[in-house]
Amino acid sequence: MWQALYEELADRGLVVIAVAMDSREGDPLPWIEAAKPTYPALIDRDHRLAELYGIVNVPQAVWIDEAGRIVRPAEPAGAYEGFRKMNRATREMPEDVARLTTQARTTYLDAIRDWVRNGAKSAHAFAPDQARGHLPALTESAVRAQAMFRLGQTLLRLGETAEGQRLLQHASRLHPESWCIWRQGADVTDQGLAALPDFWERVDALGEKRYYAPVDMKGMP
Amino acid sequence: MVTLLTESGEYAASGAEARGEALWCPARDAEAATGWVAKPEGLCRGEVCVPLPAGRGREFVDGGRINLAALWRHLGRPVLHSDRGHVWVLAESAGDRATALASLQAPDFTLPDVAGRPHRLSDHRGKKVLLVTWASW
Numbered sequence: 001m002w003q004a005l006y007e008e009l010a011d012r013g014l015v016v017i018a019v020a021m022d023s024r025e026g027d028p029l030p031w032i033e034a035a036k037p038t039y040p041a042l043i044d045r046d047h048r049l050a051e052l053y054g055i056v057n058v059p060q061a062v063w064i065d066e067a068g069r070i071v072r073p074a075e076p077a078g079a080y081e082g083f084r085k086m087n088r089a090t091r092e093m094p095e096d097v098a099r100l101t102t103q104a105r106t107t108y109l110d111a112i113r114d115w116v117r118n119g120a121k122s123a124h125a126f127a128p129d130q131a132r133g134h135l136p137a138l139t140e141s142a143v144r145a146q147a148m149f150r151l152g153q154t155l156l157r158l159g160e161t162a163e164g165q166r167l168l169q170h171a172s173r174l175h176p177e178s179w180c181i182w183r184q185g186a187d188v189t190d191q192g193l194a195a196l197p198d199f200w201e202r203v204d205a206l207g208e209k210r211y212y213a214p215v216d217m218k219g220m221p
Numbered sequence: 222m223v224t225l226l227t228e229s230g231e232y233a234a235s236g237a238e239a240r241g242e243a244l245w246c247p248a249r250d251a252e253a254a255t256g257w258v259a260k261p262e263g264l265c266r267g268e269v270c271v272p273l274p275a276g277r278g279r280e281f282v283d284g285g286r287i288n289l290a291a292l293w294r295h296l297g298r299p300v301l302h303s304d305r306g307h308v309w310v311l312a313e314s315a316g317d318r319a320t321a322l323a324s325l326q327a328p329d330f331t332l333p334d335v336a337g338r339p340h341r342l343s344d345h346r347g348k349k350v351l352l353v354t355w356a357s358w
Binding site: 002005013014015016017018019020021022027028029030031032040041042043044048049051052053054055058059060061062063064065066067068069070073077112115116119128131132135137138139140142143144146147148150151154155158160163180183184186188192193194 | 224
């Protein structure tokens with residue numbers, strides 16, 4: 001999806017930088033090979049972008065203008081949590097949920113097109129005070145959790161598995177809003193997805209809370 | 222040997238020694254990893270100097286070595302280390318990170334692509350950037 005958007009908008013001055021929040025070397029490679037990106041496809045094994053931008057889930061994106069200023073802070077990038085309403089046995093999605101999923105993606109991509117065309121005049125580019133009002137909270141415990149995550153990943157690379165895993169679990173308790181920390185540390189399915197029963201339990205425990213934070217964008221479900 | 226994880230990267234500090242909650246680092250390693258140096262007026266990084274608490278100078282500077290852990294705690298920044306003390310994280314404070322974001326200047330970073338080639342965000346200045354995250358998991 002990002003490759004098509006990049007090809008469409010590169011001539012109008014848009015760069016896509018896609019960052020895999022993946023700590024195990026090799027995990028993201030098949031995906032990158034399949035996407036054949038011509039934009040920079042980077043790997044962030046220590047989740048440094050979570051420290052810097054307050055990323056807590058994927059896909060989240062940040063819009064940055066020509067002067068290097070944030071015009072939309074970290075937020076879900078066209079994602080809708082339809083998977084919560086799918087039939088977990090058949091993996092079938094109710095039709096209305098499938099429609100909302102498409103709507104989220106289309107709304108988000110159209111907003112990017114509008115921003116690329118109209119810059120600061122786009123209704124989707126926040127004015128500075130508005131952008132500040134949408135910044136994620138970088139709390140003491142969240143910042144400490146990200147540092148602990150980095151320490152844990154470094155120890156895992158050094159082969160110190162028990163201590164590394166313990167630090168990742170501690171980091172997740174310190175920063176429970178971060179699905180990036182939790183899912184990176186979780187066991188995965190044969191397909192490499194952190195979607196075993198413990199994932200579904202954690203999702204169900206959200207109750208009315210969203211898995212992807214609400215996005216302040218007209219037309220977004 | 223101690224591995225230091227700082228804002229700018231990962232450093233192998235061969236002469237550093239961890240003792241409990243202290244991290245004594247030769248001045249040269251300390252400067253390379255963090256930019257902080259000892260001066261008569263205190264500990265300094267660029268134009269910024271932090272005076273040391275009266276009578277407690279030896280907790281921070283001893284001979285040619287700096288206790289980076291003590292400095293970091295004095296600055297109110299998170300310090301974490303492995304059980305054995307062979308890996309340390311010297312992080313930025315939540316307040317500093319929040320202030321940096323509130324300036325709306327996109328925090329710069331350098332990350333590798335699959336070939337290991339480093340890419341820096343600020344190299345794309347002059348273009349609009351969609352910085353988008355994803356993951357295999």
